[in-house]
Amino acid sequence: MSRAPRILSVSYSGLTSDARVLRQLEVLSRYGEVTSLGYGEKPAGATHHLQVPTGLASLPQTPTGVARLAARRLRSAELAAPGLETGRRLVADHMAAHGRFDLVVSNDARALPLAHE
Numbered sequence: 001m002s003r004a005p006r007i008l009s010v011s012y013s014g015l016t017s018d019a020r021v022l023r024q025l026e027v028l029s030r031y032g033e034v035t036s037l038g039y040g041e042k043p044a045g046a047t048h049h050l051q052v053p054t055g056l057a058s059l060p061q062t063p064t065g066v067a068r069l070a071a072r073r074l075r076s077a078e079l080a081a082p083g084l085e086t087g088r089r090l091v092a093d094h095m096a097a098h099g100r101f102d103l104v105v106s107n108d109a110r111a112l113p114l115a116h117e
Helices: 019-028 063-070 074-079 082-098 109-115
Strands: 006-014 033-039 048-052 103-106
Touching: 006 019, 006 082, 006 109, 019 033, 033 082, 048 082, 082 109, 103 109
Parallel strands: 006 033, 006 103, 033 048
Antiparallel strands: none
């Protein structure tokens, strides 16, 4: 018996109040086991949820991080943002326990570096 595809949906927004993401999760859940990553509680349609603490910003907050953005060193700036850093750790821990994802859906440009790992 084959397993359902494992899908990761990443959105750095409050998932339970983002109608676009909720519609997307509902559709994705028809095709596989969905793990959501974002702020707030587990949304409808997700089997698993990786919760980023609300106080952790998804954009750099330090002078160095802001300077990296200004210098267009986007990848290093984005990966240094507290919310993105936490998201990367949560995904790594989840994959260590459950295996890799078959599909990653990035709902924000800020989530692209995570989606490409």
